[in-house]
Amino acid sequence: MFRKCDITGFEVDKRGEALIKVNAVFAVIFFLVAIIAAFFLVLTRHPTIHLLPPHLYYRFLTLHGWNALLFWIIFFEIAGLYFGSTVVLNSRFSSPPLGWLAFFLMLGGALLINYTILQGKADVLFTSYPPLKAHWLYYLGVLLFAIGALLGVILFFANLVVAKREGKWERSLPLFTFGLLTAAIIAVVTLVSGAIIFIPTFLWSLGIIDKVDPENYRIIFWGVGHPAQQINLAAMISAWYLISYLSVGGITPSEKISRLAFLLYIFFINLASAHHLLVDPAVSPAWKVFNTSYAMYLAVLGSMIHAYAIPASVELAQRKRGYRGIFAWLAKAPWGNPAFSAMFISLVGFGFIGGVTGVMIGKEQTNIIHHNTLAVPGHFKGTVVIGTTLAFMGATYYLIPLIFRRKIVLYSLAKVQPWLFGLGIAILAISMLALGYLGVPRRHYDILFSNAPFKHEFNPAMWFFWTLFVIGGVSAVLGALLWILIVVLSVFFGPKLKGPEDMQIPIVLPPQEEKKNPSHSSILCPGTLTLIFIFFVWFMTYFFLNWKWLSATWYVK
Amino acid sequence: MALLPPPENWDKEKPSKDEKTWVYIALLSCLFMFFWMIGWHIFGKQNTSFVSYKVNPMEFFQLYNSFVEKYKIGEKNGTPVVKPPPESDVILLARMWSWSPILVLEKDKWYTFHISSLDLQHGFSLQPVNMNFQVIPGYDHVLKFKPTKEGEYSIICNEFCGIGHHLMIGKVIVIAEGETPEKYLGEIKTEKNDFAEKGYFNQAGKINPE
Known part of the structure; x- marks a missing residue:
């Protein structure tokens, strides 16, 4: 049942490993669907290229949303949860048959959703706000997918319990698995919200009940829609810690503080479904202020802690190897290792683009100048794409040799891939944010209003950003396709990995502990501290700019 | 050390000075941003509606x-x-x-x-x-x-x-x-309007309570 990994020394349950593989492979397949759709969307949104006709634009947008935001990420996360709860703990998979059931439920749901969308029976976009109604098979697909994912999450908990009983871990989990545990707890809340809202919506689509209140739907739907992204957040941060450990032997500066940060997510982050209701009727400003800020920004505090702890883990390990000066540790970091470069671009991109814009879009009043503009997808390109997706891409470079036991094909191109994808998405996200500030709506086929009864002309500066939008979008699509190509060629056709000597991507052990304990009164990570202060200055600048922009609008109360 | 169990006494370890400083700065800025939103309801001119x-x-x-x-x-x-x-x-x-x-x-x-x-x-x-x-x-x-x-x-x-x-x-x-x-x-077709009480609207342009 077990094989001993000759590279890491982990005991790997082969039955669990098969489940990790199949979930990861289907994640990549759905990612391919999302990327093909993304290519057409980029070239349709540009107001003069306009590749697709309107009905196909909205259909591809629905398809892209589901495959990119849910199928790709959740399949990959389920693979990650199984990895973190079996391989990392040298433990066995609690119930492989149920693992397969979870997989087939998710697959069935995903196929059903994609089928109804492509048949044109669910042109309702990812959010499917009632009274907009899709075919009942669509809602059935959502339910099957959610139940399958919930089962996968439950199996993760079961794996942890089995491992504990069998003495594989005692007092505390490794930080990576602890982070995944956070993601799993958030996932339960998310998926239960999904069931609460999609069961009545499904019955409504069958005609059994005659109304779903649109505002109730929004409140509960965003209990799925937004926390689903918080699962990604916790999983992404776990992946950052993982890659820091594997690629430079990263040393977590304080286990206590990093774990506290994850705990803050569990307590507060699910309040953020309010982010989508900040300019809705029916909920009061008091409710909005409390919930949108995760009760005084305590989840943001968690993210800001990780933003320090992860580069610090790299810096600590590098300093112990003797790199001095403020930034020598960073300059001499393994930039040729695609997992490391993916992790670092993901970290910087998430913080500077995704995180900062998220806080400002999520403030009650400044949401007025963002809601449903192109700035919103611009923000989540900065979180879920440059953040989660790129972090997962980086982690895959370790999964291929360690789990699939293959050499990475086209390794020299793999070194370029994170830059191509990461910079492409960064340009795309920034151009979308700028267009959003000019008022350009999201999910809109024709902002020139060619056939509309009235015209509106946006600020002509938009043309510059539309050009950037296409450049960024196309590079990101190419970066994503390159990654898919490398993964598919490696996994299915790559040369078999015979042993540690075949590892192209290095696993670096942490440096030996120094004899004397480091003094806690001095500054341990001057480089990280400098970086985080640059980040802080940017954050506060952006904060006040937004209020300045808001104060230039009409008065409203 | 993210893949290994933490050291035995991880919850007793003191965080380093720089991490602690950053956590306090982050916490203060979080509180500041929270109270700013409430402040904007009092002093700001753009707020969402209570009604x-x-x-x-x-x-x-x-x-x-x-x-x-x-x-x-x-x-x-x-x-x-x-x-x-x-x-x-x-x-x-x-x-x-x-x-x-x-x-x-x-x-x-x-x-x-x-x-x-x-x-x-x-x-x-x-x-x-x-x-x-x-x-x-x-x-x-x-x-x-x-x-x-x-x-x-x-x-x-x-x-x-x-x-x-x-x-x-x-x-x-x-x-x-x-x-x-x-x-x-441009040109709009105009008609006479006497601003009388009509339908739901009273003389002052308010919706009648009923």
């Missing part, structure tokens, strides 16, 4: 009809042009795929907007000032607006509402006191 009502879409449509009938001053591209007096209740109707009526407002005067939808959800996006609010069937979104600058404004729909979503656009004209909207709209 909204549940409304039957057909009833809202009648409200709209009587509003248009009372204050209509003309028509443009088939959409009524309406000039309500300052301080009054203003009805804005969203439906697939139009905003109605075209509103003529005076600069620096308050208006109480009632925005709702007859069918699907829509997105009220006022351009180029870029103010965005959600419009939901069955809910009357009450927002008090004070236009701060004269000019021609567009209302775009920024919530997906079906295949004609991108055709949905309306207009708001803001004029100085005593000006006419023709400067922005």
Whole structure:
């Protein structure tokens, strides 16, 4: 049942490993669907290229949303949860048959959703706000997918319990698995919200009940829609810690503080479904202020802690190897290792683009100048794409040799891939944010209003950003396709990995502990501290700019 | 050490000085950002509304009809042009795929907007000032607006509402006191209007309580 990994020394349950593989492979397949759709969307949104006709634009947008935001990420996360709860703990998979059931439920749901969308029976976009109604098979697909994912999450908990009983871990989990545990707890809340809202919506689509209140739907739907992204957040941060450990032997500066940060997510982050209701009727400003800020920004505090702890883990390990000066540790970091470069671009991109814009879009009043503009997808390109997706891409470079036991094909191109994808998405996200500030709506086929009864002309500066939008979008699509190509060629056709000597991507052990304990009164990570202060200055600048922009609008109360 | 169990005494270890400093700075900025939002409700001029009502879409449509009938001053591209007096209740109707009526407002005067939808959800996006609010069937979104600058404004729909979503656009004209909207709209067919009590609206332009 077990094989001993000759590279890491982990005991790997082969039955669990098969489940990790199949979930990861289907994640990549759905990612391919999302990327093909993304290519057409980029070239349709540009107001003069306009590749697709309107009905196909909205259909591809629905398809892209589901495959990119849910199928790709959740399949990959389920693979990650199984990895973190079996391989990392040298433990066995609690119930492989149920693992397969979870997989087939998710697959069935995903196929059903994609089928109804492509048949044109669910042109309702990812959010499917009632009274907009899709075919009942669509809602059935959502339910099957959610139940399958919930089962996968439950199996993760079961794996942890089995491992504990069998003495594989005692007092505390490794930080990576602890982070995944956070993601799993958030996932339960998310998926239960999904069931609460999609069961009545499904019955409504069958005609059994005659109304779903649109505002109730929004409140509960965003209990799925937004926390689903918080699962990604916790999983992404776990992946950052993982890659820091594997690629430079990263040393977590304080286990206590990093774990506290994850705990803050569990307590507060699910309040953020309010982010989508900040300019809705029916909920009061008091409710909005409390919930949108995760009760005084305590989840943001968690993210800001990780933003320090992860580069610090790299810096600590590098300093112990003797790199001095403020930034020598960073300059001499393994930039040729695609997992490391993916992790670092993901970290910087998430913080500077995704995180900062998220806080400002999520403030009650400044949401007025963002809601449903192109700035919103611009923000989540900065979180879920440059953040989660790129972090997962980086982690895959370790999964291929360690789990699939293959050499990475086209390794020299793999070194370029994170830059191509990461910079492409960064340009795309920034151009979308700028267009959003000019008022350009999201999910809109024709902002020139060619056939509309009235015209509106946006600020002509938009043309510059539309050009950037296409450049960024196309590079990101190419970066994503390159990654898919490398993964598919490696996994299915790559040369078999015979042993540690075949590892192209290095696993670096942490440096030996120094004899004397480091003094806690001095500054341990001057480089990280400098970086985080640059980040802080940017954050506060952006904060006040937004209020300045808001104060230039009409008065409203 | 993310893949290994933490050291035995991990919960007793003291964090380093730089990490502790950063955590305190981060916490303070979080509290600052939270209280700023409350402060903006007191000192700021742009806040979301405390008032909204549940409304039957057909009833809202009648409200709209009587509003248009009372204050209509003309028509443009088939959409009524309406000039309500300052301080009054203003009805804005969203439906697939139009905003109605075209509103003529005076600069620096308050208006109480009632925005709702007859069918699907829509997105009220006022351009180029870029103010965005959600419009939901069955809910009357009450927002008090004070236009701060004269000019021609567009209302775009920024919530997906079906295949004609991108055709949905309306207009708001803001004029100085005593000006006419023709400067922005061109010729509008005008009719006499006596501003009498009509339907749901009383003399002062407020919705009658019943």
